[in-house]
Amino acid sequence: MSTDRWVSVGVASADDDLAAATARAVERARAGRQAALVLVMARWDLDLGAVAAGASEAAAGAAVAGTSTGTAFARGGQQAADVVVTVIGGLGVSARTGASTASDAHARGVEAVSVCGDSQRAHSTVLLLPTGTDGQQQAMVRGAYSVLGPAVPLIGGGSDGDIAGRVSWQLHGREVIENGLVAVRLDSDRPLGVGIGHGLARTGEPMVVTDSEGLRVRGLDGRPALDAYLERLGVQGGVELDAGTLDAGALAPLGFAHPLALVRRRREEVRTIVGMDIAERSLEFVSEVPPGSMVSVMSGDQDDMLAGAVRACADAVARLGGGEVAGMIVFSCIARRELLSHEGRLGEARAALSAAAGPEVVLNYSCGEIARVSGAAGCHNQTVVALAL
Structure with a gap:
């Protein structure tokens, strides 16, 4: 000691x-x-x-x-x-x-x-x-x-x-x-x-937050945030982008499994997704994601x-x-x-x-x-x- x-x-x-x-x-x-x-x-x-x-x-x-x-x-x-x-x-x-x-x-x-x-x-x-x-x-x-x-x-x-x-x-x-x-x-x-x-790694190229307010992100790279997020996951997400087939309950586990992260000079700062608004095509987070931030989708297993x-x-x-x-x-x-x-x-x-x-x-x-x-x-x-x- x-x-x-x-x-x-x-x-x-x-x-x-x-x-x-x-x-x-x-x-x-x-x-x-x-x-x-x-x-x-x-x-x-x-x-x-x-x-x-x-x-x-x-x-x-x-x-x-x-x-x-x-x-x-x-x-x-x-x-x-x-x-x-x-x-x-x-x-x-x-x-x-x-x-x-x-x-x-x-x-x-x-x-x-x-x-x-x-x-x-x-x-x-x-x-x-x-x-x-x-x-x-x-x-x-x-x-x-x-x-x-x-x-x-x-x-x-x-x-x-x-x-x-x-x-x-x-x-x-x-x-x-x-x-x-x-x-x-x-x-x-x-x-x-x-x-x-955190052990997570970036999935695909970073995106820019083009529309956000407080804990809600509405735009990524000038597109609806939910669409850009799901497209970035591709087959990993296993979810069709047709609004008629989306189900909030089915999407919920994705927010934990694939959070976003603010890309900093020395490291990423992870932001957990706690909600997805299908009508607004937006993402809700547990911590602030400021407009203009560069973010990456993150992935990792146990x-x-x-x-x-x-x-x-x-x-x-x-x-x-x-x-x-x-x-x-x-x-x-x-x-x-x-x-x-x-x-x-x-x-x-x-x-x-x-x-x-x-x-x-x-x-x-x-x-x-x-x-x-x-x-x-x-x-x-x-x-x-x-x-x-």
Whole structure:
């Protein structure tokens, strides 16, 4: 284990008194040591106030931050739990938190990271825990970037919750906030590692978004977006373009299997398709696709997705600069969970993460992933992002 920082993971069950069980999980993970941060991932339909109270009671002065989730795994992804706590400490690391419930996503990013203050050590990374329900994560990232600048990497994942009701929750100390943002500034005496991977590959030539507004794309290369998208897939899509034969239910799985991606200078940023309007011939996304963007249709099988997860972990470790890995926090998209579950390969995916990251690794399935190591962008879908500590 690293001598300048340590990571320990604990779990709690909803079958017990939730506040007491969460406190015990934190105490066991802390093991009498002074912690810098207690990071909580709790099932969204639980009493999150009790979870926050229990974590704060046992934190012994450490910062407490957290997110609502549908699925979280501890210990190399081998143990599902109602509440997963990740406790980070050591003389070489410190943490400060901030939160915002501003209605404007850009303002949320500015406010939350501003409260965290400036770096106090040689290396900093900011962990962002935003709502996963509003489709505005890129605006939030731009707000955070406007304060932090290019030198501070970003990492995180959107809170899962009541998706139909468009509500998710974040934990900030003893407070539970709704559809907001919690930011954690981790300062360290040696590097922290951020890794990104999806395993998907481009299908055909890129296209230009010629008509879009918010989460809806109406035009690609000057043509109806749905037509251009399906034609690009060709026989892979297995769908005739005649409007009379199209069925929205039959098309729905295509959006997960073949997302679009914004083509950036260094990498693609995947955007999941969550709806296809047959009458309007448009595509609906979970994250913003700005007009004028260059996009590619993406494809990949389960083996490709597993390889992408391993790559994210390996890249995170590589950015530690040769330092020993104390632990890892991994965010993976809920769309990836659905795609891998069809082939019964979720266990294999968790085992791959465990092999790549070691025993003290936490896996959370998120609604949108955040990772920025270069440039001002950093919002991803159907991607695995990893923070190596």
